[in-house]
Amino acid sequence: MADISVMDAERLCGWLPRRARETHKGDFGRILLLCGAVGYTGAPALAAMGAARSGAGLIFVGVPEPVYPIVAGKLLEPMVFPLLAQGGMLAESAVPEILARLSGCDACLIGCGLGRSAGTFAAVQAVLANASCPVVVDADGINVLEGHIDVLRGAACPVVLTPHDGEYRRLMGRLPGEDRMGAAAALAEKTGATVLLKGHRTAICGADERWENRCGNPGLATGGSGDVLAGILVSLLGQGLPPVHAAAAAAWLHGTAADRCAARMGEYGLLPSDVAAELPYLLP
Numbered sequence: 001m002a003d004i005s006v007m008d009a010e011r012l013c014g015w016l017p018r019r020a021r022e023t024h025k026g027d028f029g030r031i032l033l034l035c036g037a038v039g040y041t042g043a044p045a046l047a048a049m050g051a052a053r054s055g056a057g058l059i060f061v062g063v064p065e066p067v068y069p070i071v072a073g074k075l076l077e078p079m080v081f082p083l084l085a086q087g088g089m090l091a092e093s094a095v096p097e098i099l100a101r102l103s104g105c106d107a108c109l110i111g112c113g114l115g116r117s118a119g120t121f122a123a124v125q126a127v128l129a130n131a132s133c134p135v136v137v138d139a140d141g142i143n144v145l146e147g148h149i150d151v152l153r154g155a156a157c158p159v160v161l162t163p164h165d166g167e168y169r170r171l172m173g174r175l176p177g178e179d180r181m182g183a184a185a186a187l188a189e190k191t192g193a194t195v196l197l198k199g200h201r202t203a204i205c206g207a208d209e210r211w212e213n214r215c216g217n218p219g220l221a222t223g224g225s226g227d228v229l230a231g232i233l234v235s236l237l238g239q240g241l242p243p244v245h246a247a248a249a250a251a252w253l254h255g256t257a258a259d260r261c262a263a264r265m266g267e268y269g270l271l272p273s274d275v276a277a278e279l280p281y282l283l284p
Contacts, residue, residue: 004181004210007252009282015245016284028057029238032105033078033231034098034123035112036063036071038088043113043139043227045074046272050231051109052077053279054253056238060101064090090119095126102127107134107237111141112227120144124151131157134237134246137193138162138230146170152191159193160243162230168197181210194243196233198226202251206244213248216255219262219270228272229254232279253282 005011019028031051035044041063048061059078063071064085072080081101083094102108110127114120121144127135128151135157137145142163145151149171152159161171168187169175176183176197184197184205197203202213233250241249257278261270 002208002210004212007204007211007213007248009252009256012249012252013284015241015249017240019284025057028055029106029235029240030058030104031056031060031234031238032101032108033059033061033112033234034083034090034108034110034127035061035114035227036067037090037113037115038064038066040113040115041067041070041074042224044071044080046224046227046276047109047112047231047234048075048078049273049276050228050279051235052231053276054232054235054250055283056235060105062098062101064088086119087117089115089117090123092119092122094119095122098123099126099130102131102133105133105238106240107136107234109136109138109230109234111138112230114140116140116144121148128152128155128157128159131155134158134160134243136160136162136230136234136237139167139226142167143170149191152193155192158243159191160196160233160237160247161187161191161193162196162198162226162233162247163187164198164226181205181212185210194247196247196251198229202255204244204247204251206247209244211244211248211251213251213255215252216258217262217267219267220255220258220275222270222272224272225254225258225275228276231276253279256282
C-alpha cells in the first residue's frame, strides 16, 4: 500500500509546467467540456471558468442546443457550441460531433449538469471508448454509470473520477465509510481510474500514489463548487500533469482558494464563482 502524502503549495509549484516566453495558446491545453442541460446552465459556466482561471489555453464547451444561448451569454473566453438535444439534454445523435471535437483535444470533462438520460449515457460511453486523452468523469457522468461500471474498466483512456459520497454509492453499492482513503483505493482498483473522493478530507488515489487534501471549508458545501473543481482538474490535465497529480493539485487549489475567500467574506455567503475568481492569486 502506498504511503499517504499531504498536498501543499510546494508540491504544486514543483508540478506546474514552466511557461516559456515564446509560447501560444495551443501550448497550454486544448480542453473539451461536455456539460449542462435545461435547468442546469450554471454548471458549464462554472466549470469553464474554473478551467480558464487555472491556466487552460483553449476551452471548448459543448452544451445541449436549447441552453446554448444562455451558456454562450455567460462566457466570453471559452468557445461554446451547441449539440443535438432531446428533452433538454444531450441526444444520442450528438455523439458523432462530440467524437469529432474530442479528437483534437488534450483533456476532456464530461458530466457537470448533463442530467441522467440515454443521451448522457451514450456520450459518456462513447467518450471513454474513443478518447486518446485523459477524461474527467464528474456528477451525472458518474450517475449514468450506475450498474455499468464495466464501461470504466474498458476505457481506452486515462480516467479521473470525482465522486461525492452519493455518487460513490451508485458505483460501489455502499457509502465510503470512515476509511475514505481505503474507499477511494477500492474504487480505483475496481475501475482502473484515478479517484478523487470529495469530502472534508479529500482522498486522491492513483495506481501508485495516494494524496490527502486538508484545506477547504464548509463554504464549499453549495451547488456549483464541484463544477469549479472539475474545471480546474481538466485544465491541469490539459497542461500535462499526470492524473493523480492533477487531481491532488486541483483539490488543493480549490480548497485554498475557498479558504482565502472565507477569510475575507465568511463561509455563509461564499459562492463557487468567488472561488474561481480567487484562483489566479495562487498560481505563478
